[in-house]
Amino acid sequence: MNKRAKLEKVLGDIFSDKLLDNLAKHGRIYKFEEGTHIISRGDEIEDIPIVLSGTAKVVRTDDKGEEHILFYLNPTEACTATFSICSESKKSEIDFILETDAELLLYPVKLMDQLTKEFPSWRYYVCRNYNNRMKEFLETMDTIAFMKMDERILKYLQKASEALKTSVIPVTHQEIANDLSTSRVVVSRLLKQLEREGKIKLRRNRIELL
DNA sequence: ACATTAAGTGATT
DNA sequence: AATCACTTAATGT
Numbered sequence: 001m002n003k004r005a006k007l008e009k010v011l012g013d014i015f016s017d018k019l020l021d022n023l024a025k026h027g028r029i030y031k032f033e034e035g036t037h038i039i040s041r042g043d044e045i046e047d048i049p050i051v052l053s054g055t056a057k058v059v060r061t062d063d064k065g066e067e068h069i070l071f072y073l074n075p076t077e078a079c080t081a082t083f084s085i086c087s088e089s090k091k092s093e094i095d096f097i098l099e100t101d102a103e104l105l106l107y108p109v110k111l112m113d114q115l116t117k118e119f120p121s122w123r124y125y126v127c128r129n130y131n132n133r134m135k136e137f138l139e140t141m142d143t144i145a146f147m148k149m150d151e152r153i154l155k156y157l158q159k160a161s162e163a164l165k166t167s168v169i170p171v172t173h174q175e176i177a178n179d180l181s182t183s184r185v186v187v188s189r190l191l192k193q194l195e196r197e198g199k200i201k202l203r204r205n206r207i208e209l210l
Numbered sequence: 211a212c213a214t215t216a217a218g219t220g221a222t223t
Numbered sequence: 224a225a226t227c228a229c230t231t232a233a234t235g236t
Contacts, residue, residue, distance in 0.1 A: 149224075172216065183225055188217055204216060204233055 003029055007105065010052050010075060019119040027107040032098055039096035047106035050078040054102025055163075059095045069179060070094065071136050078129060150190045152180055157200065157209055167209045 001009075004024040011020065029052065032038065038049055041061060049056070056073045073079060079096060115122045156176060160169045173191060177184045191207070194200045201208040 174216075184217085185219090185226075186224060189219085189224095192218070202217085 003027075006052065011050075014076065014121065014125055016119060016121045019115070019121055022115065022119070023105065023107060026111055027105045029103060029105050031103050032101070034098055034101050036098045037095060038098065038104065039092050039094070041092055041095050043092045045092050045109055047108055048078060048112065049096060050105040050107065051075050052103040052105055055099040056102060056104075057097055057099045059097060060093070061095060068181060071133060071140075072099065077132070149180070149182060149186060150193065153187065153190055154194065154199065156180060157207060161209045168206055169209065170206045172205055 004020065006029060007015075007020050007024055007027075011023075015023070027050075028047075038056070039045060051073045053075050056079075058070045058073065058079055060068050060070055079094075116126070153176060156179065157169060160171065161167055173187045174184045176191075177187045180187070191200065191202060195202050199210055201210060
């Protein structure tokens with residue numbers, strides 16, 4: 001499939017034809033493997049990544065080298081954090097890592113101003129992206145501020161199950177602990193409790209949601 | 211059989 | 224809820 005057709009397929013519903021032409025002309029499509037660091041903190045950003053397939057995560061690394069997930073990006077989504085810096089061509093504040101194998105459209109930052117001026121559908125897209133991120137951000141704020149750890153874990157499992165379309169989630173206690181920034185011991189204890197309550201079933205390296 | 215890694219648990223702060 | 228210290232269970236070699 002050629003570039004233009006691929007873009008059409010993924011983004012056709014939200015972008016105008018002329019915008020697709022422009023993206024096909026100046027952008028490049030690459031396949032990357034799971035775990036690839038597309039952008040690291042401090043990098044100069046030359047291209048904006050737009051996710052065409054797969055899932056990427058945007059994380060912030062603290063001074064201890066711990067990762068904190070800010071949000072995930074699914075196909076058609078782009079990292080708005082990169083938009084905010086593009087006009088001044090500053091350095092990245094975040095890390096952009098692939099959660100799965102993925103295809104990305106890389107579009108040069110230099111040309112982005114022009115997109116904003118020329119294409120209403122691009123402006124709309126950027127706005128929508130911003131709104132989505134903001135929503136997600138508020139949601140996680142709520143979760144952290146008002147919900148107890150056991151509820152957070154349950155929510156985490158439900159989200160994962162939804163994303164993977166299966167009730168059996170392949171995940172270790174340690175991984176959950178990392179994602180929720182807590183310790184493995186705490187996760188194990190709360191999971192045990194949830195199991196006693198009959199909400200889940202625990203097995204090695206996977207958890208079944210009931 | 212042995213080593214490695216995941217998970218469970220009591221005690222302490 | 225975090226940490227330590229230890230046990231037990233599952234899995235790979």
